[in-house]
Amino acid sequence: ACGADLAAHCINDVITTGADPLVLLDYVAANRIELEQVAELVEGAAEVCREAVVALVGGETAELPGIYKADELDFAGTCVGVVDRDRLLDGSSVTNGDVVVGFPSAGVHANGFSLVRRVLEDEDYEGDDLLAPTRCYLSQVKRLRERARAFAHVTGGGIEGNLARVLPSGLRVAIDWGAWERPPVFDWLARHVAEDELRDVFNLGIGFCAVLDDPGEDLVIGRIARA
Secondary structure: HHHHHHHHHHHHHOOOOEEEEEEEEEEEEEOOHHHHHHHHHHHHHHHHHHHHHOOEEEEEEOOOOOOOOOEEEEEEEEEEEEEEEHOOOOOOOOOOOOOEEEOOOOOOOOHHHHHHHHHHHHOOOOOOHHHHOOOOOOHHHHHHHOOOEEEEOOOOOOHHHHHHHOOOOOEEEEOOOOOOOHHHHHHHHHHOOOOHHHHHHHHEEEEEEEEOOOOOOOEEEEEEEEE
């Protein structure tokens, strides 16, 4: 799942600008390179790239015993996309009264695992949504980008924090936290983590957002208001 997480996460970041993702480069470094492990990681990334029609153009594999401890591995990626300057989505056209639509996550995705590991010390969790691969939202972006005013990939900072990055000065987002059903993993986390911290760290079931003037049939999770 880690390879798929990497590719989907990188692609999701790029498409928030309205860009078409073109290529992904990967980098693997470890104390000792295990070829089967690396192949599994790269194949996971390649599968996401094939579905998104993104070229996995290779990268670097480095064996660095003087830097990494035994069993440590660093897996990184860079995605490059292209968008016409006059079609770049930077949130500047977002206005008071716009709506926020949300697209479901598969679970925790690739963020917040320092906190997850801390909770696992107190209580085990066996649900599939803890390690479910990050979803790629390219199809949703392609469907909406002609009329979207902004996109946000929900990673560190949660829903509000990531939307705040694309809002013009003087505006804020008001989220309706009861508008969707959270995956079970967040109910498990809520037994150990305060709600405010959950909202600051996790996607809570919404992996990607779009800001629109008309939501159509998509799930409305909030509205833009004056700060």
